[in-house]
Amino acid sequence: MPLAPWRSPLARALHRNRAAADARYCQLATVNADGYPSNRTVVFRGFWQESNHLQIITDARSTKLAHLQRQPWGAICWYFRQSREQFRLSGEINVIDHRTPRPDLQQARRQMWQNISDNARAQFLWPDPGVPKADPAAFEVVPDPATIPETFVLLWFNPEQVEHLELRGEPQNRTRYQYEHRTGQWQVEALNP
Numbered sequence: 001m002p003l004a005p006w007r008s009p010l011a012r013a014l015h016r017n018r019a020a021a022d023a024r025y026c027q028l029a030t031v032n033a034d035g036y037p038s039n040r041t042v043v044f045r046g047f048w049q050e051s052n053h054l055q056i057i058t059d060a061r062s063t064k065l066a067h068l069q070r071q072p073w074g075a076i077c078w079y080f081r082q083s084r085e086q087f088r089l090s091g092e093i094n095v096i097d098h099r100t101p102r103p104d105l106q107q108a109r110r111q112m113w114q115n116i117s118d119n120a121r122a123q124f125l126w127p128d129p130g131v132p133k134a135d136p137a138a139f140e141v142v143p144d145p146a147t148i149p150e151t152f153v154l155l156w157f158n159p160e161q162v163e164h165l166e167l168r169g170e171p172q173n174r175t176r177y178q179y180e181h182r183t184g185q186w187q188v189e190a191l192n193p
């Protein structure tokens, strides 16, 4: 699939805000079993090669994974403070875990495991998240870059709709990008803010 037209404004925002470490944090919402929204902050881990897949890592034991098994649709909201712009993306999320059979996807998961820091890797060996706190000794773990734990999950977020709002500008600029399955093309439309 060719690069989507929202890729370059998003890349530009990441570049303009690169001095701020928190520019790589975005909010990812999923839907729980009761149909309610559930939201949390995650780290954007870059695009998969020259694709439109946003990469996020997470723990197989996390609540969001249970949500995604039932409902793979998610939404991201991302505000860039320095350039004062917001991106809202929605689309389907591919879960790439230890059971994923495709070798190229396992390769992407392995590559991500090797790229992240020791501190990030250690979290996947910690005791189960979201249950009463374990003994501090249980958190003293030493991850091995060569061994991927089953808890390590790579998510590929594939946007089908993207809305970009730029507060700078008189008036503000609001642009919608919509993927059209029928034609395989993106529709781009300028909207009133």
Ligand SMILES: Cc1cc2nc3c(=O)[nH]c(=O)nc-3n(C[C@H](O)[C@H](O)[C@H](O)COP(=O)(O)O)c2cc1C
Pocket: 025, 038, 039, 040, 041, 042, 043, 044, 056, 057, 058, 059, 062, 063, 064, 065, 130
């Ligand atoms: C700055 C920041 C970055 C975070 N990055 C991630 C991340 O990349 N992946 C992740 O699963 N959780 C990340 N978290 C933790 C999540 O916000 C959340 O607490 C955790 O994943 C459990 O969410 P869940 O129970 O809804 O699955 C981050 C939290 C903060 C504050």
